[in-house]
Amino acid sequence: MGEEILINVTPMETRVALIENSLLQEIFIERHHNRGHVGDIFHGKVVRVMPGMEAAFVDIGWDKAAFLHSSDIAAIDSDGFEVRDEPAKTIQALLREGQFIIVQVVKDAISSKGARLTTHLTLPSRNLVYLPRSKHRGISQRLEDEAERDRLMAQLQACLEIEKWDGGGGFIIRTAAEGVGAEEFFEEIKFLRRLWSKVEQRIAKADKINPVYSEVPLYIRSMRDFIAPQIEKIRIDNPQSFLQSKQFLDEFVPEASGIIEEYVDGSSLFDLYGIEDEINKALGRQVKLKSGGDLVIDQTEAMTTIDVNTGGFIGSSNHAETILKTNLEAATAIARQLRLRNLGGIIILDFIDMQDAEHQRQVQRTLAKSLEKDRARTSISDISPLGLIEMTRKRTRESLGEILNTPCAVCAGSGRQKSAETVCYEIFRAILRLGRTHKNATLRVLASQLVVDRLLDEELNTLAELQELVAMTVKYEVDPMYTQEQFDVVVSG
Numbered sequence: 001m002g003e004e005i006l007i008n009v010t011p012m013e014t015r016v017a018l019i020e021n022s023l024l025q026e027i028f029i030e031r032h033h034n035r036g037h038v039g040d041i042f043h044g045k046v047v048r049v050m051p052g053m054e055a056a057f058v059d060i061g062w063d064k065a066a067f068l069h070s071s072d073i074a075a076i077d078s079d080g081f082e083v084r085d086e087p088a089k090t091i092q093a094l095l096r097e098g099q100f101i102i103v104q105v106v107k108d109a110i111s112s113k114g115a116r117l118t119t120h121l122t123l124p125s126r127n128l129v130y131l132p133r134s135k136h137r138g139i140s141q142r143l144e145d146e147a148e149r150d151r152l153m154a155q156l157q158a159c160l161e162i163e164k165w166d167g168g169g170g171f172i173i174r175t176a177a178e179g180v181g182a183e184e185f186f187e188e189i190k191f192l193r194r195l196w197s198k199v200e201q202r203i204a205k206a207d208k209i210n211p212v213y214s215e216v217p218l219y220i221r222s223m224r225d226f227i228a229p230q231i232e233k234i235r236i237d238n239p240q241s242f243l244q245s246k247q248f249l250d251e252f253v254p255e256a257s258g259i260i261e262e263y264v265d266g267s268s269l270f271d272l273y274g275i276e277d278e279i280n281k282a283l284g285r286q287v288k289l290k291s292g293g294d295l296v297i298d299q300t301e302a303m304t305t306i307d308v309n310t311g312g313f314i315g316s317s318n319h320a321e322t323i324l325k326t327n328l329e330a331a332t333a334i335a336r337q338l339r340l341r342n343l344g345g346i347i348i349l350d351f352i353d354m355q356d357a358e359h360q361r362q363v364q365r366t367l368a369k370s371l372e373k374d375r376a377r378t379s380i381s382d383i384s385p386l387g388l389i390e391m392t393r394k395r396t397r398e399s400l401g402e403i404l405n406t407p408c409a410v411c412a413g414s415g416r417q418k419s420a421e422t423v424c425y426e427i428f429r430a431i432l433r434l435g436r437t438h439k440n441a442t443l444r445v446l447a448s449q450l451v452v453d454r455l456l457d458e459e460l461n462t463l464a465e466l467q468e469l470v471a472m473t474v475k476y477e478v479d480p481m482y483t484q485e486q487f488d489v490v491v492s493g
Helices: 146-162 182-205 218-226 239-252 254-259 275-281 319-341 357-373 400-404 420-437 449-455 460-470
Strands: 003-009 013-020 023-031 041-050 055-059 066-069 100-107 116-118 128-131 137-139 170-173 210-213 231-236 260-262 286-288 294-299 303-309 345-350 378-380 388-393 442-447 473-478 487-491
Touching (some): 003 218, 003 239, 013 218, 023 319, 023 400, 066 100, 128 182, 146 182, 182 210, 218 231, 294 319, 303 319, 319 357, 319 400, 357 378, 420 442, 420 460, 420 487, 442 449, 460 473
Parallel strands (some): 003 231, 066 116, 231 260, 303 345, 442 473
Antiparallel strands (some): 003 013, 041 055, 041 210, 294 303, 345 388, 378 388, 442 487
């Protein structure tokens, strides 16, 4: 079975689901009040230069200043083009506070970190990426056929010569360009030239902090970036978005125009495909494997850890084969979960220990093969002596959990809270402290229902001893607004 793209557009948000073999592989969510900004270009203002970090903070009109490292600042010659292999300069030589600068967002603000910026500007279309301030000509590394790479590069050069391209700007040929002809290149070169001309006009008029170019909506980006020969169907449940997407395909990807359809059934498109259930599962820690094993995924500020367990799988052969089968299934499942949850940064994979070196290589090869379809750049290490694989996955936007979840008000995101027994003992210590300073007083303990129930049941004997020890009367009250960890001990008389 091929792949499908499902697009759900509502007044609140747009969601795009990529389906492969009837399984959800990736989900993209763009909330209209807080959409992603990767690719947007701004006329910003440098607000702070930090020599110790070789970076600067740039105000682009958001609540939090964005981050620009010196390595992301292009050296520009007298004609306004980027100079490659220029000796590195200090941040003080490149920028000054109060300076206005044209920057592009390459990574959205994630958690407490501000957005990441660059001055290496790019404008993408379906098959090409235009580099308006560079003379570089390149091609996607994912296109591995040397003959096709040579054909596309020669085709691009011929198109630029016919178009009388004056050398202003470079191009990168995208993976999606495989097999396309000169006509598509011609149209996109014209489109990108017109688009950059409009952006230049906005830059010339800019005299304050403001955006000068914004990326197209998510459903149009899906048409541009995700359509490939293996995509068999695109379904959109919004009439206006369907018409705009159809128009885009007719103009830029006519060969895919016949696979797009408007979903007009009364039921929810995502419910029809079970997407809502898959999203909810992707927010949990545990992922069940078909064999009976499971993955446990924990995401922290510094890294993500994924632990592989055999669970209830006992296998039908020897112990080593059972472990291998579980680890091979886990490797494929991990690759899917990384895409589905959009987990990025440093990731530690704790496979079940394998003594056989060939088994280790099989698991590593399976993981690498499963990651090939991932659009995000990944890098994996060999299995360490501790049975761990360290890997990285490029992070440009928030993970699914960061978009849909918020830290728990009770546990502050730790996933744990003090037990009722622990809280009871904290109350006992508070009573002892007050017993030393308030003789013959009455104490009132306010706590949650669970804690008070334990005080008056399992801890009843301890309470009796405690009241006798401090010679005080202690009364207990349930406050329904208190969480399990909250309590107060008040002197009332």
